[in-house]
Amino acid sequence: MEKNPTSAEELKTIRKIMEESTKFLSLSGFSGLFPGLIAIAGALIAHFLILDKGEMSYYEYFATLSGKETVIIKWQMITVALSVLLLSLLAAFYFSFRKAKGSGKSFWTPVSKRMFINLLIPLVTGGLFVIILIIQNTIHLVVPGLLVFYGLALVNAGKFTYNEVFYLGILEILTGLVCAMFPDLWLVFWIIGFGILHIGYGLFMYRKYEA
Amino acid sequence: MKDLISGLNKVFESRVRLGIMSVLMVNDSFDFNSLKESLNVTDGNLASHLKALEDRKLITVNKQFIGRKPNTSYSITRTGEHLFKQHLKALEDLINAQ
Numbered sequence: 657m658e659k660n661p662t663s664a665e666e667l668k669t670i671r672k673i674m675e676e677s678t679k680f681l682s683l684s685g686f687s688g689l690f691p692g693l694i695a696i697a698g699a700l701i702a703h704f705l706i707l708d709k710g711e712m713s714y715y716e717y718f719a720t721l722s723g724k725e726t727v728i729i730k731w732q733m734i735t736v737a738l739s740v741l742l743l744s745l746l747a748a749f750y751f752s753f754r755k756a757k758g759s760g761k762s763f764w765t766p767v768s769k770r771m772f773i774n775l776l777i778p779l780v781t782g783g784l785f786v787i788i789l790i791i792q793n794t795i796h797l798v799v800p801g802l803l804v805f806y807g808l809a810l811v812n813a814g815k816f817t818y819n820e821v822f823y824l825g826i827l828e829i830l831t832g833l834v835c836a837m838f839p840d841l842w843l844v845f846w847i848i849g850f851g852i853l854h855i856g857y858g859l860f861m862y863r864k865y866e867a
Numbered sequence: 868m869k870d871l872i873s874g875l876n877k878v879f880e881s882r883v884r885l886g887i888m889s890v891l892m893v894n895d896s897f898d899f900n901s902l903k904e905s906l907n908v909t910d911g912n913l914a915s916h917l918k919a920l921e922d923r924k925l926i927t928v929n930k931q932f933i934g935r936k937p938n939t940s941y942s943i944t945r946t947g948e949h950l951f952k953q954h955l956k957a958l959e960d961l962i963n964a965q
Contacts, residue, residue: 663958666885670955673889677897677905766894766901 680768680817682756685866688824689858690751691744695850698740699843706732734790740850755866771816778809796839803832803849818865824857875957876950878923883908883916888951891926891943898940917941925950 675681706729756763782805789797807828814822828849835845879885886906890897903913920926925947929940943951 663961667955667958667962669882670885670889673886673905674893677890678893762904765904766897 678767678816680765680771682752682759682761682763682768683817683821683861684751684755685858685860685862685864686751687748687858688854688861690747692851692854692856692858694740694743694747695854696847696852698736699847699851702733702736703843706736730790730795767816771813774816775809775813778805778812781805782809796842797836799842799846799849800832800836800839803828803835803845805832806849807832818861820857820861820864824853827853875961876954878920878925879951879954881916883912884920887913887916887920887926887941888943888947891941892948892951896929896940896942898938902941920947 753763782801785805786798786801789795789801807825807830810821810825810828812825814820814825831845831849831853835842835849838845879888883906886908887902890902890905899913899917902917903910906913917926917928921928921941924944926941926943929942931938931940
């Protein structure tokens with residue numbers, strides 16, 4: 657029988673169409689890399705400028721401060737955390753938007769919408785939960801909470817994008833759980849979870865899919 | 868060799884139809900515009916192929932309004948799923964036979 661390149665080609669096209677219509681593949685490696693760098697920058701600002709450096713233990717430091725100072729520091733910390741979140745989201749969106757545009761695909765597709773909904777449900781739940789933790793003054797669980805819920809969000813969204821996002825989610829959850837065991841080291845776990853894991857993920861994805 | 872190609876369905880010979888079926892195989896439903904974008908075809912071209920598949924009861928059409936905009940979405944039928952799977956199987960067999 658003669659070689660039939662068209663059937664092999666056809667199957668390849670079919671697989672590609674199936675994958676592209678169920679997975680959001682415009683997620684860029686830079687969308688992981690830059691939030692990672694921003695998270696580390698935020699941690700350094702918190703450590704050196706707000707928490708008066710050297711003192712790793714947030715809680716011990718708190719005990720030495722008067723009530724009013726504690727409130728100011730709390731708000732400064734919240735501001736830094738929110739800035740990190742906002743800048744990270746902007747960077748993540750920007751680079752994925754750019755990748756979609758560069759490959760002539762649209763950014764808003766049924767798949768990307770599905771991915772965002774699946775990402776946002778655990779993420780917003782986590783955000784609200786952490787706000788409640790802050791109101792209740794259970795500050796030592798804030799960073800573990802952020803990591804765990806963020807991890808769950810990634811695991812959930814991972815079904816609609818690259819598989820690696822799922823594994824990044826698992827690592828974030830583990831980091832969060834270990835962090836809950838050692839709450840004094842929250843800054844270290846923040847740097848590992850939001851900084852190093854993101855940078856590692858970003859570099860890995862960039863080399864695998866974009867370089 | 869007759870056996871090998873008997874599973875290939877003539878309905879799916881066009882690339883656009885293959886594309887439509889591939890998307891609908893893995894998605895519960897897909898709207899016209901998103902379909903147009905993922906397959907990179909013109910309105911008229913897509914519409915005529917969708918009509919052909921609909922006439923053969925391989926896909927179903929669901930028309931509704933989102934706000935005031937009409938929105939048409941498509942889903943695969945059981946028959947469509949069955950025939951497309953058969954077609955894929957035949958393609959695979961063809962490759963394996965080489």
